[in-house]
Amino acid sequence: MSRLPRVAIQTADFDVSAELAALRAHDRRVGAVCSFVGTVRGGNEGNNGAPVLSMELEHYPGMTERAIEAMIDQAHQRFDLYGARVVHRVGLLQPGEQIVLVAVTSAHRGQSFLGCEFLMDYLKTQAPFWKKEQTPQGAQWVDARVSDDAALARWGIEARNA
Structure with a gap:
């Protein structure tokens, strides 16, 4: 079984192939691997419809990792998962760059599909990250979206930011 830490918060980019290989390494029970990679949108995709020039992500070290670990524990209780890995970047990111795995x-x-979707829905609303988009009109903090809260609600979890 893999000895890979379940959570990594980092400024550096990540290699999806290497992460997936490490997650399933030495576990011959694995018949399915599901992954999601989120990237910084450019174009007119910001919260206010303006082009995103960059995005800055902040977090509380220690608190963030503990919250994600608890969420992974919940995923293991809900679904028949063997392993899970969440890599989330912080700092200044540009359009097209990877944010989360x-x-x-x-x-x-x-x-695998259910576990991955559950974890991503949780991350979007409950993990202690703060995002600030830089647009031609200036910088603005990004609020949680109603659609993200609704996605979490289907798992029977009420969003704390609603």
Whole structure:
């Protein structure tokens, strides 16, 4: 079984192939690996419809990792998962750059898809990250979206920011 830490918060970019290989390494039970990679949108995709020039992500060291670890524990209780890995970047990011990787392993694809989606829905609303978009009109903090809260609600979890 992999000895890879379940959570990494870092400024450096990550290699998706290397992360997935490490997650499933030495675990012959794995029949499914599901992953999601989030990137910084450019174009007219910012919260106010203006082009995103850059995004800055902040977090509380220690608190963030503990919150994500607890969320991974919940995913293991809900789904038949073998492993999980969340890599989240912080600092200044440019359009097109990777922000987050959520990856899970299980015996079958259904549990992997559910586990990955559950973890991503949680991250979008509950993990203690703060995002600031830089647009031509200036910088603005990004609030949680109603659609993200609704996605979390389908798992029976009420968003704390609603």
